[in-house]
Amino acid sequence: MDIATRVYNHRWKLDPIVRSLIDTDFYKLLMCQSVFTNRPDTRVTFSLINRAKDVPLAKLIDEGELREQLDHIRTLSLSRGESTFLRGNTFYGKRQMFRPDFMEWFENFRLPPYHLERVGDQYELTFEGTWPEAMLWEIPALAVLMELRSRAVLGRMKRFELQVLYARAMTRVWEKIERLQELDGLRIADFGTRRRHSFLWQDWCVQAMMEGLGPRFIGTSNCLIAMRREVEAIGTNAHELPMVYAALAQNDAELAEAPYRVLADWQAEHSGNLRIILPDTYGTQGFLDRAPEWLAEWTGIRVDSGAPEDGAEAAIRWWQAHGQDPRQKLVIFSDGLDVDRIEALHRKFAGRVKVSFGWGTLLTNDFRGLAEGDGLAPFSLVCKAISADGRATVKLSDNPNKAMGPQSEIARYKHVFGVGKQKAEAVQV
Amino acid sequence: MDIATRVYNHRWKLDPIVRSLIDTDFYKLLMCQSVFTNRPDTRVTFSLINRAKDVPLAKLIDEGELREQLDHIRTLSLSRGESTFLRGNTFYGKRQMFRPDFMEWFENFRLPPYHLERVGDQYELTFEGTWPEAMLWEIPALAVLMELRSRAVLGRMKRFELQVLYARAMTRVWEKIERLQELDGLRIADFGTRRRHSFLWQDWCVQAMMEGLGPRFIGTSNCLIAMRREVEAIGTNAHELPMVYAALAQNDAELAEAPYRVLADWQAEHSGNLRIILPDTYGTQGFLDRAPEWLAEWTGIRVDSGAPEDGAEAAIRWWQAHGQDPRQKLVIFSDGLDVDRIEALHRKFAGRVKVSFGWGTLLTNDFRGLAEGDGLAPFSLVCKAISADGRATVKLSDNPNKAMGPQSEIARYKHVFGVGKQKAEAVQV
CATH class of the missing domain: 3.20.140.10 (nicotinate phosphoribosyltransferase)
Structure with a gap:
């Protein structure tokens, strides 16, 4: 490595995990455009949910580092090359999958604030905003938590x-x-x-x-x-x-x-x-x-x-x-x-x-059995829309272990959708 | 990598396998000093011996590439840093393990010519010179042949x-x-x-x-x-x-x-x-x-x-x-x-x-079973002194599969050294 590159690298205060707004799942962008068209003003809250209670995220991950990573993501905006790619590429054989009005909005987009609080050994992490805004936090938030946890374990290795x-x-x-x-x-x-x-x-x-x-x-x-x-x-x-x-x-x-x-x-x-x-x-x-x-x-x-x-x-x-x-x-x-x-x-x-x-x-993320105490095994972390315009969301799923929402609402949904007894399956990842 | 480094690298005509005269076994230098003192003028011939007849070296390794590598080794001389290391380092707790007269000789040393000929699917590769000269070919010659064979197999992989x-x-x-x-x-x-x-x-x-x-x-x-x-x-x-x-x-x-x-x-x-x-x-x-x-x-x-x-x-x-x-x-x-x-x-x-x-x-070199056709498995290649002042050398070893020399001489040596029946062991590497 040449000297200039080394000196330049030393300027980074952190090693950012998410470095691009399109380091996300493609379907989030597809859905975002759909929501941008059909429900642009709905207020939605997304929330981190760690289904693996035995993984004490707040003990493993430093809150300051987590904030630095999330703050860094809030500084990201679409680069010119990324915009050109989204505007010009053929997706599923279709040109201009992303409409000019959506792209214009997306080019000026920054992620909204987050709310982070330590509760016991877990983090409460929520994102509020209009639906098209808040939804784009899901993937980078998960990726940051997963990778910070990896780094915590890797940092102890020779x-x-x-x-x-x-x-x-x-x-x-x-x-x-x-x-x-x-x-x-x-x-x-x-x-x-x-x-x-x-x-x-x-x-x-x-x-x-x-x-x-x-x-x-x-x-x-x-x-x-x-x-x-x-x-x-x-x-x-x-x-x-x-x-x-x-x-x-x-x-x-x-x-x-x-x-x-x-x-x-x-x-x-x-x-x-x-x-x-x-x-x-x-x-x-x-x-x-x-x-x-x-x-x-x-x-x-x-x-x-x-x-x-x-x-x-x-x-x-x-x-x-x-x-x-x-x-x-x-x-x-x-x-x-x-x-x-x-x-x-x-x-x-x-x-x-x-x-x-x-x-x-x-x-x-199949690092099962590869680190001491299986510290790098993947675990079930999700980030879900938990409310829309102040009303709780509900998911039933075909696996009751993946259900979410207030109990009374779950009962109402089961009634409306005619869901009877379901077979529970372990949720591994 | 910076541009200058790339441009510099492009100047290399080959990627040299042996880049230093001390990329060799330490005991060759110890023995070289001993020989330099006690038998400096003995003429010795070293020869490559591929005990693995099923490894067709001349089919696997291009003769031109082999010559380029051997020629490159003949251009090597002791660098100042290497000389300082040999002169100044403590080996086995002893300073000045290498005497000034030997170091002066070694600093001016170049490897003598080699003789290379393809015979069927094998190479005949021999080195003649005074004993202190010829003996220093053994390790680089083996390392070059082993690594060229590795490269031949690796070159076909994605x-x-x-x-x-x-x-x-x-x-x-x-x-x-x-x-x-x-x-x-x-x-x-x-x-x-x-x-x-x-x-x-x-x-x-x-x-x-x-x-x-x-x-x-x-x-x-x-x-x-x-x-x-x-x-x-x-x-x-x-x-x-x-x-x-x-x-x-x-x-x-x-x-x-x-x-x-x-x-x-x-x-x-x-x-x-x-x-x-x-x-x-x-x-x-x-x-x-x-x-x-x-x-x-x-x-x-x-x-x-x-x-x-x-x-x-x-x-x-x-x-x-x-x-x-x-x-x-x-x-x-x-x-x-x-x-x-x-x-x-x-x-x-x-x-x-x-x-x-x-x-x-x-x-x-434990790459057994890792490449197609087990093409990277190690094999038994040696480079031995086969004659001294025109007389054939003999080795009996405790394993008759490692014996070498003319049959009549082997018989004489067995008689002189009272070697009876020996147990044969497979020579793997």
Whole structure:
């Protein structure tokens, strides 16, 4: 390294974890544009939720460092090159996916303030603002907490211990890729931004997937990495859309309609591979049973909770009942994936439907067993919309362990959406 | 990297494997000084011997590239810093290990010409000159051939394949080190220069040993790495001394005395930890049976062929028979070591003698099973003195698979040294 570079590097007060507003999941930007159009003034609060109570984040992560990282993110704005990429790139075969009015807003965007408080061994971290503003905190907030926790553990390790740690992690990822090479017709994407070990590690994993899987690796959800590595940016929509729409419903009838209202708004904007149903927010089976006919025309479905085989079979039955050919439909699995499950699902569904995988935490953060006390194992950290215009949001999911919201509201939602007994599945990552 | 560095790097016509005359085993320099004093004018021929006939070196390694590397080595001379290190450093607690007259010679030294010819799928590579000149080819020649073979295999691999290859190799070395951490009182050195995977890899292994084993890692045989990493340079003497002395013997009586004559010359020059007997050149048991009394006073013994337990037990019995306390004696194991054998030998001999290990090829070149067709597995390549003043050299060793020399001479040596039936052991590395 030359002297100038070293001197320049010494000027950094911190080593920023998130260095770009597009170091985020592509679907956040898609949803942001949709919200910017349809619900720009709704006030939403996002909140960090650490489902792993045994991971004492406030003991592991220094509050000052956390504030520095979050403050740094608030200084970020879209760079000229990033803007050019978003304006000029073809996403899913479509030019100008992002409209000029949205881009103009986004170019002037800064993230709103955060509220951080230590409560016991955990942090309370919330973000309030208009929906399009507050929602863009989710991914960088998660990435910062995950990486600060990694750094806390890594900071105690010696140089060659560290080298060997990464050597082992690389070997593990590569051995997974070698197993995936055996799956004919595989289509798999990286969905691991939010709970990644670190930015550089995610970037490494994406490149390893590119080399190891070739065209079977279809892209990454991370917009910045997609730009830099010249692969597709992948993603459609998430639970926050029906959750906020539902919270805003004035009565039970509106509530029952809310999930479909979301998709009607979405359909007005998007076609093709972006028309993917995420049916599990208030129970997959009920969602499908009451779905309007036009939804069966959509491209596919994303299975994100519950037993994935059940979700896929339910979708297949539903398509058949509506005269659709399941073989022309896309099923995207994205919940708790690792190679065993990917292999099993591919075996079971390849040929019956078009199968695709969004591989998250166990791609970009499988450091299980590699550090003392398993201190680098991934854990279940989320950042969710908890209220909209002052009303609590609710998620039921197909797994009661993923449900959230006030108990009374959960009961009301279960009643409205006809959700009966559910099977609990462990939430690992 | 800054632009100037890049431009500078582009000027290199080749990426030199050996970049320093002290990128060699420390004992070659010790022996060189001894030879420089006692037999400066003896003409010796060294020759490459590939014991692994199934490794077609001439198919794997381009002759032009090999010549370029060897030619580059002939341009090397001792740098000022290297000379200062050799003149000023304390080796084995002794200052001025290298005498001014030897250093003056070495500062003006260049390696003599080589003779290279392709014969079938192998290379014939020989070095002729005075003994002090020709002997310094051994280690760089081996290192060049080993690393060119590595490069040939690595050159066919893709970027992430390469990363994962090294990740796996690093993990393997580290797991060995973790096992060695369990051995109380371990003393172990790197002896892996000659058949290393590459210079950078040996350097990595040494650093990993330093961090992982702390004071249990006692140093490296590689003089350049010892200088750069500030660890001890380790080594004493090798088979070439008795082999050449023996070849020069005028009759059977002189022949029988030759191995002891070597050590008498050595004793005149060295004390302490440098007084290590290497008894196996013409059979360990016979060597000990006929050894003069003064040799029992020496510091220890190096066990380099045959079943290592047998060699160590023979030495213990011999010391006891000569009224020496084996617990005060050093036994250095240096043949075909890997962790299993190190553990077993440490368990068996720690406490009974002072145990030390010189760990070679399976420290610095354990890439077994890591490349396609096992193309990076180490193999048994040596570079030996084959004649002295026109007379063939002979080595018997405690393993007939390591014997060398003309058959008639082997028979004569066996007779003179009273070597009967020997047990053959596979020569792996």
